[in-house]
Amino acid sequence: MSEYAREDFAVVGKSERKVDGRALVTGKPAFVADLDLPNTLHVKILGSPHAHARILSIDTRDAEGMPGVACVLTHQNTPPTRHTTAGQGYPEPSPYDTRMFEDRVRFVGDRVAAVAAETEALAEEAIAAIRVEYEELPAVLSIDEALAEGAPRIHPEEDSTGIYDPSRNIVADVDIDVGDVEAGFAASDEIVEFTCETQYAQHTPIETHVVLSYLDNDERLVLRSSTQVPFHVRRIVAGTLGIPMQRIRVIKPRIGGGFGTKQEVLIEDLAGLVTLRTGRPALLSLTRKEEFAASRTRHPMRIRVKLGATKDGMLQAIEMEAISNTGGYGSHGLTVLANTGSKTLPLYNKAPNAHFYGQAVYTNLPVGGAYRGYGATQGYFPLETAMDELADRLGMDPIDLRSKNHIRVGEGSPIFEKLGEGREGVSQTIKSCELPRCIEVGAERIGWAEKRGQKRRDGEWVRGVGMSIMMQGSGIPLIDMGAATIKMNEDGSFNLLIGATDLGTGSDTILAQIAAEVLGVPLERMLVTSSDTDFTPFDVGAYASSTTYVSGMAVQRAAEKVRDQIRAVAAPLLEAETESLELREEAVFAPDGKTASLARVCERAMYETNQFQIAATASCVPTESPPPFLANFAEVAVSTETGLVKVLHYVAAVDCGVAINPQLAEGQMEGALVNGIGYALSEEMLISSRGRVRNPSLFSYKIPGMLDVPKLDVILVESYEPTGPMGAKSVGEIGINGPIPTIANAIHDAIGVRMTHTPFTPERVLKALMEKTESND
Amino acid sequence: MANLEKYIRPTSLEEAWQALREAGASARPIGGGVDLALFVPREVTTLVDVSALSSECSVRTDGGLDIGAGVTLTELAEYDGAANYLGGILVEVLRKVASPLLRNLATVGGTLASAHPWSDVIPMFIALGAEIELYEGETCATALEDLVADRAAAAGALISRVRLPAPAGRAGAAFEKFIRTGFDVGMLNCACYVAFEDGRCSTVRVALGGTPDMAKRVGDVEALLDGQPLDERTINEAAKRASETVPARDDQRASGEYRRILAAAGVRRCLTRIAAENGGGA
C-alpha cells in the first residue's frame, strides 16, 4: 500500500522535462538507424503478390550471383521453427503458427524471400531477380468467407499449435457467462440491439519498424531494435533461430513511436540471421508501404451488443458478440478478442447478467496485432452507442443512465475473474474511481445541458453533443512483471536501470521521478538506462498500460530498498535510529536536525567502513489491474450538404490516479484522442478484391494533421490508487477508445442517425442521413 | 530503379531545350522535382533542371498576370501581384494545395507538366482562362485546357510561362475543395469564374477536377448561365446541371455518386460567393 501523500511530493506530480528531451530536440543520433557501422548490409524483403498461394519453387541463383549480394534467405535455407511473433509473456497466448519463411503465403506482402546486399538499391535489384513459381489458392477475404462451409484452410499444417480450430480457420473462441442473459432480457422493459463494424487501421508510427543487428567482439548477436518488447524479442529470436538465449543482447534506443505495432517480433529474426550467416551488421527498415501492408494492423471486428433494462434505467442484461479478423496469422488474436469484453463489460457491473461471446478468425488479409486500446477500442463503439440508444428509448439523459450503472469504488465485477487476457482473469475490487467527477466536470466544460438536443443550425451545419464513458486497465495482473535496479554513485547520483520501454511516452522520465521522490533528490540526479537485456532487469515491455503501474511499483520498491541501505549507512554517522532518518534535498536528515549529504553517505559506503555497493533490485507482479476511467464529451457540426463531420470541441476528463507527470499524462491522452479521432473520421485501409492494400501510403491513408485537431481539453481528475506507485494508475491507452462512440453519439444528437461503420467519412454520413430522410418521408 | 546518369542545370531556355531535344525520350525537364523524386521512368537517364529559369512573375500593362514556370507555388502565393489579382483567388487556392513544405519546392511549370488529376492549380488556371507558353526553340501558346486534355501534343515542349488574362471590369472567381483531412487532395474540386455585363453573366468558366479525372470545363453549366443574371434560381439550376453532367466515377477516395453531390455543392458555393462579392453582377 502506498504511503506517499500527494501534499508531500517534491518531484512526482510535477511536469518535469523529459530526460531525453534535449537529445531529441537537437537531433542527436539516438535512433536505431542513426548508428552507422562499417560494412553494414542492407536487407530487403520480397513480399507475396498473392493473398493465398503455395510456393512451388524459388530460384535465387541469379540473385545470389549478383555483385554486392551477401546472402539470400528463403524457406529452403532457414530454420522452420513455428513461433508467434506476438511480444507477450511466455507461454504466449497466441498460436505458434509462423515460420521465418514458408512454402506458403497467407496475405499479400507475406514473406517470400529476403536479400542482404551492400546497398539498398542492390538489394532491391536482387529481389527483382528472384524467380518464384506460385500456385495460387482460393483466397479468403472476409470473416464470412473464412467461416463458410468448405472454406479453404489457411493453416492446414500439422506443426502449428495453439489454434482453437484450424479446420474452420478459428484462432480463438471465447465464451463467458455471468448469470442468465435470457432471463435478464425477459425481465427488461426496454431492449436495444446494435451491430457495428470497425475498419482496418494502422498505427503509422512516424518511424517504421527498423532493426540493426551486429556481432560484438565476443560474437554475441546484438539486436538494436525499434521495439516495445526487448525481452520478448530476445527469447523469441533465440527460439526461432535455434541459438542460446545468452548469445543475444537486445537494445532499444530511442524509437519513433510504436502504439502496439512494435509489440511484435517482426524483423529481428531476419536481420539477426543475416548477421549470423555473414558476420556483418545488417540493417532492415520497413518501407512505409510495408509498414501498412506487411507489419501489423488494428483487428477489424463485427460486434453486436444487446442491452436490456428496466424502465428505471437499471441494466438487467448485457450481451456482446464479437467476431475479429486476425488476418493471415494469429498474433494477439485471442487476447485482443478477450479484451474486447474484459475491458468493457465490467464498466457496467450493475447488470446482473452478462454474456460475452467471440471468435477470432483467420483470413488471407493483413495481420492484426496489438494496437493501443487492444479490443476495447472496438468494443466501446457498440456498447456506448447501445447505451445512448437505450437512454433515448427510456427518455433518460445519457449521463444519468451511465451514472446509474457504472462501477464504483468498493465494487467489483464477475467479469474481472472470468475474462482476462486469453485465460481467466483476476478478481478485483475498485479502489479508486473518480468517474462521477469526470462526468461532472466534462459535462460542464462542453456545455452539455445547454447544447444537448438543440440541433442548432447554421446554414448547412447542424450541431450536436455526445458522450461516452470507459475504463481500461493498468497492466495484466499475475502475468506482467517489471523490475528495476538502482545503484548509487559516490557523488550522490544514481543509476536507474529499468527494463521498461520508453517509446516516446516518457516512461524513462516518470520512472526516474518516482525513484527521485523516494530518494529525496531532484530528477537530474537519476541517470536512466532502459531496455537493454544485458544491463537492465526484466520487464515485459510497453503494452497493456503497464509501465506506470507495474514498472513504476518495481522502481518504487527498488528505491525504497536503496533508501533503507542509505539510512543504515547514515545512522551511525548521524547517531540516530535508521527508521527515524528522512531523505530529502539530496541529504539524510536526523530528527535532531543533523544531516549528511547523500554524497557523504555513499563515500563512506564506497571507501571507508563496512564497504558495499549501495544498490538494490526489485520486481513487481501486480495482483490487480486498477482501471483508469474516462468520460468523453464532444460537440460536432455535421454538414447536411456533404456529410462532413467537424469536431468543434472535445473534452476528456480522465482519472489515472495520481499523475506522476501531468504534462506527460496529458500528452498521452492528447495523442491517443487525436489518433482516435482519425480512427473515427478518416482512417481506413482499403483492400482490393484480390486482398491487396489499395492505399498503403500516408498520401492516401489519412491520419490527422495539425489542421484537423479540434479544441481539445484534457482534464486530469486525480484520484489516489492505494496499490499504485505514489497513487498512480496507468493512462497510455484509454484515450484512443473515446472518439468513436463519443462522436457517433454526437452525430446522432445532431442529425438523428446511428452510424454503424467506421470511419464516419462524409460519404457514409451523408448516405446515412439521406436514407433516414427517405425513410421518414 | 532509376537509371539516372546526368543532372544538368542549363542557364537559359534555349540551352534547356537543346539538351532535351538531343537526348529525346531519355531526358526530362525537372522543376522542383516533387513528382520525379518519387518515380523516374526507366528510359530517363538525364534530368534537365529548369527551376531557375523563368522564375519571375509580373503584372502586364493590361493588368494580366505573367507567371514564370520556375516560380514555386509559395513564391506565387507571396507575390503581391497575385494578391491583387481578382480578389486574391490565386492565394486562396494555393493555401489549400498540399503543404507549405511541398509548395516551397514545387514549381508552377512542374505542377502543370505533372498534370495530376487531383490538381487544384489546374482547374483554377482553367477557370481563369490561362494561356500556357511553350518553348520549342521558339515560343508558342496554347490554352491550358487543351494542354491537359492532350498531353501527347505538347510532349517535348518546355512550359515556360503561364499567362492569365486581364480581369474583366466586373468579375469574380471562387474555388471549393472537398477534403477528408486538412492535408489532402480533394475528393473533388471546383473552380468558377464569372464576368458580368449589364448585370448578366457574359463569360462563365466552370472547371471541375479530381472527379477523379483531370479537370474539365462543364460546358452545359456555362451555357446555362450565359446571358443570365447570377441569382438563386440560376445558381441552383447550374448546380443541378453540374451534378448531372460531371463525368464523375468511383475511386478509393469517393464514389461517383457522392462526387455528383459534391459537384452540385461546389458549383453552388462558388457561384453564390461570386454573386455576393459582385452584388449579383448588377
Next chain:
Amino acid sequence: MRIHVTINRERKAFDVDPGDKLLDVLRREGYMGVKKGCGTGDCGACAVLFNGRAMNSCLIFAAKADGAEIVTVEGLANGERLHPVQEAFLRSGAVQCGYCTPGMVISTVDLLSRNPDPTEDEIREGLSGNLCRCTGYVKQLDAVKAAARLMKGGDADV
C-alpha cells in the same frame, strides 16, 4: 558528380549520384537529425531549410543542392544555448518520441522567420505538412506560440 553545399554554415563538398536524394546524402554524411518517415513527401520528418525555406529533403535531388544553403536541426542550437523554438518545444511538452521533432522544429523556424506573430490558424497551416502520431499536436501548437513569444524577446509562459 561533386556538389558544393553549405550545411549549418559550414562549406562542404560531396560526391553524389544523379539519382541521390538530399535526405539520404545528408544522413550518409552524418546529419542523423534529418529523419526518414516515408520517403514520399507525406510526413515532413525529413524537413530541412533549403535556401531559407523548409522543404522535404526526401524529394530534393542532391544534385539540385549544388550551391545551396542548408540548415538541419543540428544547426539550430548555438553551442549550449538552444534555439528558442527548441527551448519552447521542450518546455511545452511537445516532444514525445522525438522522431517528427526535427522536421516540426524546422517548419516552425521557417514559419516564425516570415510571420513572427502567427494566429493559431496560421500555425496550423504552417505546420500542416508535418505529421505526428504521438502528441495529437496540442502541445506543439502551444510550443509554436511560446516560441513566438520567446523570439519577440518575451517570456515563453504567458
